[in-house]
Amino acid sequence: MNLHGKSLLELRQLLTDKKISEKELNLYFLKRIKKYNPKLNAFITVLENNHSGIPYGAKDIFCTKGIRTTAAAKVLDNFIPPYESTVTRKLQEAGMAALGKTNMDAWAHGASTETSDYGVTKNPWDNGRYPGGSSGGSAAAISAYLVSAAIGTDTGGSIRHPSAWCGVIGLKPTYGRVSRYGVIAMGSSWDCPGPMTLTVEDNAYLLKQIAGQDKYDATSSGSAVPDYSNEIKKNKKFKIGIAESYFDGIDDQIKNQVYKAIKVLKKLGHSVKPIKLLPPKYSISVYTILQRAEVSSNLSRYDGVRYGNDRSFFGQEAKRRIMLGTYTLSYGYYDAYYKNAQKVRTIIIENFKSVFKDVDLIVGPNTPVTALKIGEFDKYPFYGELMDQLNEPASTAGIPDLSIPVGLDSHNLPIGFKIMGNYFDEANILNLAYQFEKETDFFGVIKKGIERYKD
């Protein structure tokens, strides 16, 4: 049977109908991983003996019981978690099994996978370019169809950014929608696990599986989990906001595709109106201060005594972030940096809340440029923050944000489009994305990506 390019739900149906076995399914993807992973380096660990369950890719930041989990950092090179993260456990309960642990920026610090201690992942669209990051391995793996779906984590854009650069669908849910238990902590007041998929239906399905309150994550929310798969099929018309401040300094080709996508939304009967959002530069600063502070605290636990290697194994990026976080938290600077950033975080939250009184959803570009060439990371002193400037506002406020592909640029590289929604309004975000998918099939981007990687 030809399985190439089938969505997660299509594969699940084939299993239910007994048209294929779980073993056949796993062997199929293992064969593809064997063929393409040496080139793409999307996986750090491949579970070659895993022949049961519906296969997916889990970012190597999710603790998987008995399976090495590194966060792409040599500090954890030999770490075998004695427990399972809530997200991967819930997926197990839904009949799924991680076929591999995907590559990422070390500790999820970055937007390139360049900082991975296990080598950079290559963008499936152009192997000389970054896949984006930090969940670059997950995005590359599904874009090249090494698995049909993957799970990532997003702190300041780490799901949305690589999804945009690899031309797949990536959702950062509301902070607290999905449990962080068993996710190696980066910025604890920011980290959000979320699904990365080839179809909106798959995304809605996976979100439903992983969302919900978890008694082991006190920040997870008890707000009811809707049946997203049904929600996306409802016929809805939305009031959509567009913020001019999100178009400043954005590549023209990206702008054009985004405007084209907005035209499609208008044609579908949604109303579009201008809104005022604070310039993303403030979110960059808030993110830089608060996230580094949380990093310095979270990474202080790695001493090599209880597990892993000692602190001499930290890479450059982790050291830089720990040092900055330590600085902004230190005596004499705390009020000027940390506390002030917390105040601006309030301002940004209030800004979004007032805008969402007026509109249902906000759309715009996802990244300022399409995938950069490997090595260009060094050219930008503020690389990660610049690349994620449009993603960090939603992270700062904790609202959900989805990236979908809306076309290719002149280098044949995918262009991402974002849909932000109010707190816990993933259903409406996915609903709009589903309408867009039905109308345009993402202009064929996802299919073109997969077709490049034949069986």
Next chain:
Amino acid sequence: MKKIELTREDILHLAKLSSLKLTDQEVEKYCNQLGETVEFVKNLKELKTDVVIPTSQITNLTDVFFTDGETNKRVLTKEKATENAKYKKEKYFVVKRIM
């Protein structure tokens, strides 16, 4: 605006607080890079924050506790908790002498 400069001593102090050992090259590099970053985040001063309440968490959840009588299945046995340690004696972690 006056450019903030982090001195060699600042960087070494931060490294000590962070328990990181840095090479001379790293010290020099971080002097520049951290200074640049600190310079960038100064833009927050453009916003009025005098009367704003700081946000330390965004879910607004308070007093989250286990329900009475609930079991904590997270608890690891001593064997499990120590299985990743490089140095251990029986079921204990071995650490360097403190005193």
